[in-house]
Amino acid sequence: MSTVEAAESPKLILSRLKRERPVCFRPEEFFEENFDVDTFLALNRKSFTLESLKKDLENYSTTIQNSLVELINRDYADFVNLSTNLVGVDQTILKLEAPLIDIHADINIISQSIDSEIQLIAEKLDLRSQIRNKEEILHGLMSIEKLTNKIEQLIDNQTDEKESLFERVASEYSQLQFYVNKNEDIPFVQNMRPRIKKISDYLEGGLHKSFKSGLINNDKNSVTQCLRIFTTLGRVDQSEQLFADAIIAPIIEEIVSKENLRSSGLEGMYCQILDALPQATALVLSLTSPSKDNELRSFDFMGNATFPTIVSKICTKTPSLFAAGDPKQFQKSYKETIKFISGFEKQCQYKERVANLRQHPSYKNFIAKWSLPIYFQIRLQEIAGSFEHQLLSPFTYNSERQEDSVEDKSNRGVMYELPVTEMLELCIRRCWDEDVLLRPLTHRFFKLTLQLLRRYAVWLSDIPTSSEELIISDICKAVHDSYLVVDKVPGLVQTLTAEKVPQFNQEEILSISCKDIMDSIPVLAEYVIEVVLKNCEKALEQTQAVPRLYRRTNREMPTEPLGYVSQLVGPLETDIYNSQLPEVVKQDWCVRTAHHILSRYSETVNEILVSLRKTEDSLAMLKRGRKSAQAATTTPTFTDEDRIRAQLKLDVSELAAKFDAMGIPKGEDFEKLQNLVAKR
16 A cells, blocks of 8 residues: 555545545545544534434444545555565664664764863863962952052152142042942952041042142133043042032022012022123033033033032022912912923933933922822812803802902903803913913813813803703894804814924814714704793794684774784794894804794694584585575675684785795695685
């Protein structure tokens, strides 16, 4: 049997099984490497019974056995040849075994020899490394002894000038510290510590004294040499602290105080600090420019020494600055502080220094001490609270501000009809008032602006569900103001936020808020139209009384419309047509309301005419039964139906005139009504 045929036999078995005897499971599962009997049964018993599963497994087993028999019968000659071809193979293998064993032994001997040589070489390399390390340690210890003696001789002799001596000592001391740090755990170094400490104290004391003296006397050469020594010793931060303590601290101590804050004010105190700094820092700033060719560029006396000292004194001596309880004073103090920081940054002279200053912990902590979230919460309660208070009586001006609001109207050139809309604009303007806004809170005040607009939209949509008694004219004023808000506020907000809000698509965001306001208008429209129609129903009831005016009476033919027509159109004319609604809205509401009025009036007129026709028909039948009486009676010129139809015709004409006066198109419905009252 060939290898290909043996590999393909399982596939042949599966194809035959699927073709001849379909089963309820996948036969391929038995060929998977991770096949598990329990998993197989658990999966298949959910879909099939154990009896059907058992039956299919037996069929599958029978098919496999039959396939195996067929395979053996088909390839029987190959099986026989396989056993014949293997005769004598074991003898050949035995002949090869002995030489292979000998080769393996020789290889093991050579491998062991090589391993031993490698181990010997590794031991010698390790020994050499230890010797080298000890030589380095010895060299370092000798250098420590040599440098210590040399420095002590320099100090004892002191033949050079003090600045030159410090510079030479600092150079030698820097090398000494290198070897000491490298071998600090060795007992010899520990024994040398007292001598090294004495050198350090001498160098530090003399250097500090010389640096302070140079700063006070404005000695450029002395300060330059001291800074160079600090750089050599790696004590830049120490020199910056010395500068802060010797020069900056006394100046700030004299300026920053509660007494000076009360007398000069915060702005005056900040100006005094900025005026005093140039003279105090001029020398060190000229020596430590951050240019690449300056060996003293690693110093930053403004960011690492001057500003932290100022901030520390301000936080310690005037902590009341950071209290947000008085928002007006807090906002003023914060703006003056930001102005001071801006002035300080200008005195740093270099962009690199300003960048370092803004990353300094003292800078970040100073900015963080200003409780901006608390300030915003106070302003939020103030602004949103006043708007919510006005929403309690949205249609009524507060007596305290009624006169002022009218004056504000004339100044702004926009006439709102409701005080709540007046308050909305005042609150939005308040958000961006220079006496309220702080730049870091710009995003929050912009959000508050959007929240005010959203609150106004919610109030509009809630008007129909209000528990208070509503006046239609007030609702129309609300709609009038809504259109003014949508038309004016986006431009107003963009004007107020110009140069205050980062550039982004404000127009799109404000359009969403305006859409919320406009979405409230249809709710108000439905409510107003419904109320107006209810007020018109009383006049419709009077329409039912028209037949009684002319039935069985000798009245003349009517020449004037009845008064109910004016009452029918009166609520529409008074509440909508004569309101402050925008013309487009007014026209739309009038047309919609007129359509409903016309529809109901047409129904009422139709009922009257149908009832009138039935009555006339009944009377005609009654008259035909009284022939003798009819012979003696003279037929009247006009019947009751003629008078009633004539009256309705006059009323419909009057209704048409009312609609024409309000510019309401009559359309097909009105024409049908005219035809209804005209036909006999």
